[in-house]
């Protein structure tokens with residue numbers, strides 16, 4: 575059965591805004607409600623419960639989160655409430671109204687000591703407050719009886735929002751040389767592609783998805799470093815800046831990052847017959863979109 579009443583949290587975020595652009599075409603007959611903190615504030619459990627009960631959705635997509643990884647180190651309570659407590663409340667409310675919940679998590683739940691792609695059964699061991707809060711959110715969702723799909727992704731960027739791609743493009747115009755970390759390995763995931771694959775998943779229908787609730791790695795194919803990502807961004811750039819690879823220890827930040835965060839998405843492929851394209855395809859599409867933007 576197709577979804578008729580869809581609630582998206584995080585309307586103005588990277589994945590959330592991509593969903594808002596794509597959902598009406600995929601679900602033309604559905605009522606779509608997309609909210610920000612002024613309508614449903616994840617800092618406030620009552621706000622979540624009241625709003626979900628009023629909307630009574632059959633699909634909730636939680637694209638809202640506390641994503642400021644470095645700020646989270648000193649803003650622990652807010653990160654915990656938004657990323658750990660609120661998803662549990664949302665899951666309880668989803669259960670109450672019989673909705674499917676799609677929730678996103680992160681590769682930062684892992685400590686990055688592996689050298690092969692992380693699988694869903696690998697044990698998380700987050701290195702920073704953001705990762706700890708997101709892992710606690712995964713557990714909070716899983717501990718309810720809700721029909722929930724938790725989708726772990728990594729290195730999200732896109733044509734909108736605050737992200738590595740847009741930062742590189744801005745700095746590339748301002749500076750002759752950029753120093754970029756070359757020893758952290760992961761997979762860049764374009765927000766439009768993540769939204770498109772979330773929708774492909776949703777189109778499988780409520781009962782099919784409810785029977786397959788659980789945790790899935792949700793990532794493009796391939797891997798690179800931040801330096802490799804920057805090289806790909808500037809590959810066709812007129813007058814590109816000189817890119818210099820540096821190591822993490824020469825770019826100190828408040829939050830420690832995993833050195834390796836590649837997510838193997840075979841479970842997603844086996845369960846839903848969905849495989850995202852190579853990360854470079856998402857990048858090409860995004861750069862084309864930016865070039866054609868008025």
Ligand SMILES: NC(=O)c1ccc[n+]([C@@H]2O[C@H](COP(=O)([O-])OP(=O)(O)OC[C@H]3O[C@@H](n4cnc5c(N)ncnc54)[C@H](OP(=O)(O)O)[C@@H]3O)[C@@H](O)[C@H]2O)c1
Nearest residue numbers: 584587588589611615616617638639641678680727729730
């Ligand atoms: N960004 C990444 O690299 C990355 C990597 C792996 C996984 N993920 C996960 O993917 C999901 C989406 O990430 P994203 O990058 O699209 O996020 P994003 O662009 O940072 O957007 C997050 C959204 O959450 C909203 N939000 C923050 N605090 C809120 C609150 N108290 N109540 C309601 N809404 C609130 C934000 O609103 P304001 O802008 O008004 O604060 C924003 O609209 C998250 O679960 C994230 O953990 C992200």
